[in-house]
Amino acid sequence: MKASAFDYVRAKSLPEALDLLARHGEAAKLLAGGQSLLPALNLRLSAPEILIDISHLPELRGISTTATSLRIGALTRHVELQNAALVAEHAPVLTQAIGHVAHAAIRSRGTIGGSLANADPAAELPACALALHARIVMQSPRGERVIAADDFFTGLFATALLPDEILTAVEINLAQPGDVHGFGELARRSGDYAIVGLAAQGRVQNGKLAALRLGYFSIGTKATLATKAAAILTAGGGIEAAAAALADDLEPHDDLQADAATRLHLARVLLRRVISGMMPSLKAAA
Amino acid sequence: MNITLTVNGETVTADVLPRTHLVDFLREHLELTGSHLGCEHGVCGACTIRLDGAIVRGCLVLAVQADGGVVETIEGLSDSGEIADLQAAFIARNALQCGFCTPGMLMAAQDLLLHNATPTREEIREHISGNYCRCTGYQAIVDAVETTAKQRARAQ
Numbered sequence A: 001m002k003a004s005a006f007d008y009v010r011a012k013s014l015p016e017a018l019d020l021l022a023r024h025g026e027a028a029k030l031l032a033g034g035q036s037l038l039p040a041l042n043l044r045l046s047a048p049e050i051l052i053d054i055s056h057l058p059e060l061r062g063i064s065t066t067a068t069s070l071r072i073g074a075l076t077r078h079v080e081l082q083n084a085a086l087v088a089e090h091a092p093v094l095t096q097a098i099g100h101v102a103h104a105a106i107r108s109r110g111t112i113g114g115s116l117a118n119a120d121p122a123a124e125l126p127a128c129a130l131a132l133h134a135r136i137v138m139q140s141p142r143g144e145r146v147i148a149a150d151d152f153f154t155g156l157f158a159t160a161l162l163p164d165e166i167l168t169a170v171e172i173n174l175a176q177p178g179d180v181h182g183f184g185e186l187a188r189r190s191g192d193y194a195i196v197g198l199a200a201q202g203r204v205q206n207g208k209l210a211a212l213r214l215g216y217f218s219i220g221t222k223a224t225l226a227t228k229a230a231a232i233l234t235a236g237g238g239i240e241a242a243a244a245a246l247a248d249d250l251e252p253h254d255d256l257q258a259d260a261a262t263r264l265h266l267a268r269v270l271l272r273r274v275i276s277g278m279m280p281s282l283k284a285a286a
Numbered sequence B: 001m002n003i004t005l006t007v008n009g010e011t012v013t014a015d016v017l018p019r020t021h022l023v024d025f026l027r028e029h030l031e032l033t034g035s036h037l038g039c040e041h042g043v044c045g046a047c048t049i050r051l052d053g054a055i056v057r058g059c060l061v062l063a064v065q066a067d068g069g070v071v072e073t074i075e076g077l078s079d080s081g082e083i084a085d086l087q088a089a090f091i092a093r094n095a096l097q098c099g100f101c102t103p104g105m106l107m108a109a110q111d112l113l114l115h116n117a118t119p120t121r122e123e124i125r126e127h128i129s130g131n132y133c134r135c136t137g138y139q140a141i142v143d144a145v146e147t148t149a150k151q152r153a154r155a156q
């Protein structure tokens, strides 16, 4: 199908984009890579009056480090994320995950800011942001606001972004010695949205797994941290006890791809695979 | 809205509605009908074109977004001879039947070969996984891409 009619304006700076957004309010939609928004427009699931193209804003570009964190600009395209040495060094779970997102011709346009703002429960990047304890940076006419990824994803395609806010960057703590990560997803075809997926980040301290964060996606209405399972694993409770606890941590849903029971089963399969990949010693103990 | 862009090496200026997709602009305004439209929501790959050097979905880019950009289509790649060997291998291997997917498939395959001169069959399958072919069963397409990669490596 074709999209219904709308106006289009290309913002040249962040202040201009914020001003346009404030002026048009709910009638406007921000356009970054367009790889989620344009399908929605074409299917007429969304019919904004005006698109504000933010893809040329210099303030939202670039990947850099400070003394403490890695900063990824909201307009960083999936292909740039995939090839960035700083990301591979400090947040390798993103490097691993991004290859599973769609296909080359979509990764060439889609952005990290768009993926996080879109908050698709089946998307890889929100779960990675949770696992990495990322901070989401947002700008509005009132100034800048930074919140933890844990508080950013509020529900099905819903986030803490206010109608006049633009997501400008993602910040992640620099890698520390002992950091370990793991990623896995089960999908019918390469590039498809996963049936279930898991992004994990932790640290090995004195031979034990610590600071473990398990970000699940495509299970329930939003990306979800499995906190009970993670606590069991860091307390030395073993993979099977953690797998059992996933029943409390997750709220699996039914859809055409799989029913809730299958999803929970697959979430456990992924936990065993991903954790034993991160900590081969745990596999022997399980 | 007024846009100016480069299409297959020529500068084009046109007046388009914001809702016009880049692939519709190419097909209807410029009569470059080599890029096809299947699903119109990013899934089938029939509309794959090059924008500023990278392959994109022509149905997921608006013509107004391409203002100031450089577009290359299957017509451009054919005329310049850039993919003549790949096209010959597709014919030799029977890697097309109805041909609907072929322009997009060639764009994706050439993109792979530019970034990875000696891909494995697995890597070829992975790279064309976003391009649907309802006729060939893919085997012959993978053969053709693999053959072209080997020929190019030998010619180096």
Ligand SMILES: Cc1cc2nc3c(=O)[nH]c(=O)nc-3n(C[C@H](O)[C@H](O)[C@H](O)COP(=O)(O)OP(=O)(O)OC[C@H]3O[C@@H](n4cnc5c(N)ncnc54)[C@H](O)[C@@H]3O)c2cc1C
Binding pocket: A029, A030, A031, A032, A033, A034, A035, A036, A037, A038, A039, A074, A100, A101, A102, A103, A106, A109, A110, A111, A112, A113, A114, A115, A117, A118, A122, A123, A124, A125, A161, A165, A166, A167, A168, A191, A192, A193, A194, B041, B042, B043
């Ligand atoms: C066929 C296909 C398969 C796909 N498969 C996957 C997959 O397997 N996994 C996956 O994760 N994704 C997948 N995607 C989606 C893709 O990753 C998108 O690129 C991504 O979800 C959105 O990024 P975007 O920059 O294109 O955002 P857009 O489409 O431009 O925007 C998406 C939404 O976010 C808002 N937005 C964008 N940027 C900002 C910002 N900076 N601040 C505030 N709001 C903003 C927009 O207003 C819009 O509502 C797929 C897409 C297609 C077409």
Ligand code: FES
Binding pocket: B036, B037, B038, B039, B040, B041, B042, B043, B044, B045, B046, B047, B048, B057, B058, B059, B060
């Ligand atoms: S028509 Fe664009 S991907 Fe199918």
Ligand code: FES
Binding pocket: B095, B096, B097, B098, B099, B100, B101, B102, B132, B133, B134, B135, B136
């Ligand atoms: S040759 Fe018919 S769809 Fe591929």
